[in-house]
Amino acid sequence: MFRRVAIIGGGAAGATLLSELLERPVSQPLHLDWYTGGGVPGRGVAYGTRSSLHLLNVRAASMGMFANRPGGFLEYMQKIDPAISGTDFLPRSWYGDYLEAQTATALARAKDKGHDVRVVPYEVEAAVPENDGVTLFQGESQTRVDAAVLALGALEPRPLSGVSDDALASGRYVIKPWPMLAEVKPDTQAHNVIVIGLGLTAVDVLLELASKWPNARFTAISRHGLLPEVHQANAAMPFEDSDELVEAMRDAPDIRTWMHLLRDAIPRANDWRRVIDCLRPHTAMLWGQLSHAERLRFLRHTRWAWERARHRMAPQIAQSVHALEREGRLRRLPGHMHNVVLTDNGLRMTFLPKGDKTEVTLDADMIIQSTGLETDVRRTQHTLLQQLMTNGHIRSDPFGLGVDATTDGHLLHDGKPWPRLFAIGSLLRGTLWESTAMPEIRQQARQLTDRLLAD
Template sequence: MYRRVAIIGGGAAAAALLSELLDRQAPHSLHVDWYTGGGTPARGVAYGTRSDRHLLNVRAASMSMFAAKPRGFLDFAQRGDHTIAGTDFLPRRLYGDYLEAEVASALERARSAGHDVRVLPFAVDALVPENDGVTVIHGEENSRVDAAVLALGALPPQPLAGVSEAALESGLYVTDPWRFLASIKPDPSPRKVVLIGLGLTAVDVLLELAALWPNASFEAISRHGLLPEPHLPAASAPSDDGSDLIAAMHDAPGIRSWFRLLREAMAHSEDWRTVIDSLRPHTPSLWALLPPIERSRFLRHARWAWERVRHRMPPQVMTSMQALEQSGRLHRRRGRLQAVEMEDGKLHLTLRRPHGHGFETLDADLVIQTVGLNTDVLRTRHPLVRQLATNQHVAPDALGLGCMATPEGRLQHNGDTWPHFYAIGTLLRGVLWESTAMPEIRQQARHLADRLLEG
């Protein structure tokens, strides 16, 4: 087993791995350095919100941190409110409380078992992986570990192409919506806010701003102008295990054939959601079948449709979005952002209309970029990831989906695989695709903990 392990990252994936490691009966004592990067350990960006308007997009019964303890989160929530059901969509704030509690319990177990765990509230400046271990550098300190794990989550968002320096310097173009939401206060001033992107992040931003800024109006722009689909009010299960569909997809690995098969399966299902959900356990193996050209085709032409139906919002959130539209405060618009400039103290946007129908312009008091997760290792501003990519310690995924790695999470470089250097979570999207939600992350954490303890 690896006796000395470093975990780099302060969010849910890091917390899940740490807790899995400390939950086992290890044959020897462990030394674990957890570099949380500041902030509240375990919550990360995903669960750092304190707003009860921001709900989990997965039902409570499916959100345990531990694969072996499926009721973990539900039991935690019901201790505070016995009326909560497993089918409820609960606040992400509550899930952050659960993660913190689980980490505190894991650290207490570690002390009792004689493990040495250091929670280090700063970022790692550099990593030097070698065939017999990894050197961790932060400030003036160097330490040698047997294995290191990147659990960084999504990379910092980057401004879209076409956004001028003047717009960025004005502070009126927001690239990081979560940092922005953490700082805003109630304000009755009228203003026009434009959102670029219409996924789940946009929905969270709209919910919060609509409540805190009652006289603001909103324009939300995306390629197709569509909100995410909602979950059903009641949980549903597939009528079968989907094995026939999965077998047919394995026999014809291509985006066109897969979407044809999906449409046929949906036509014979009582609800299309059960078909989509039946694919979830098989997504990594299906993704592995696609050659690079088919993956690229999916990202260009089908990703938007898949994201809408796969990453759904709670039904009560859909009700809130509909009310916002019906009140006239929210308008959705189709288009692609071409440019953002500063003109007379306002932001001036140029959009390309769909189907080659020219351009249109609009002004805004504030623009918020809500385009989803950034996983582009080559273009990131993240200091540690830049160091790793520059020194060719990691190989970027060709389509900008994190790092090249094995399905087990071992990071690759120059056509080879590091024996002691791993990743978990979002940086594995290129190899697994489905690698950002807690049900998948907890499985990764469980298997990775097994490998680390086996050595």
């Protein structure tokens, strides 16, 4: 049993692990150090928004914080409003409130149980893992713990290749959309805005700015120019042949074969969403079955389609986006950005439309990079990850999706697992693939707690 544990990261993953640890009956009091960095503990980037336009893309009934109580969020919300249904897609800000409340409850009960919990509102700057513990450095102080867990969430985004220094310095090219959206003021000017990306982050950006800037016009670009798929208004029944499908995929770990199996299954399901959703509990296992070459094939050729189908929009969000298109305020362009430069009047993007050989130029007052989750530790500016990488304590997974780790979260160095250094959440994408949403994170927190508290 590791009595002194450090949790590094103040978002949902860190809060979930902390709360899971404090829920468990233990023979001896725990000493927990939770390094939350800036921001409100528990909310992180994902749930820090206060906009009512930003909705969860998972139904309320499935968003509980604890793996053994998946309906916890719905129960919390129905105490506030009994009319809320488990099939509703609720505002992310409400979910942030729930995480805050659950974490505050866990911290209050910790005192009654005799646990010593320090909430440290700073970043860990360096760490030295060893076989018998981990030493953490923050400023001029250092702390020795039995085990440390990286729960860092999404990393700071980097500007895309081809964006000039002048464009970045101008403030017109926005790398971090969330701080910008939190501060944006209502404006009636006819802004011309380019949004890079068409995933769920881009959709949030479009809807928020469209509401604040009623006369703005938006151009959204991505490789294929396609929006995320849309959830059904009502939850569908589980796919009856899911066990047969998963077994067939497990026995033939080949992307081409999987595509054939999925195409065969969809007509039997009557709705392709039922097929995609039945794979969710098995995604980590299936990802683990794929060879390096097959994972690479998936990432190069199939990832975009999977992401569209897997990470879907709530129906009301889709209606709002399509309304922008009907009103002529939003156009979508498939293709590739080559560069962005500063001009006298704003920014100019050189863009190659999909299927064309001739580049075009797109002018804008502002360009917002909304390409979603960043987890590539090879290029991050995150101080702790840089130090761990530079000193050879950790390494990237082979595909730049996160850190190299075992399936139960032990970080690897030279192919060997550290016995007392772990990760949870988005940094495990390369190992587990699906590792960013609450249903996966809460299960990881439960399993990691079992390991940390094992006698």
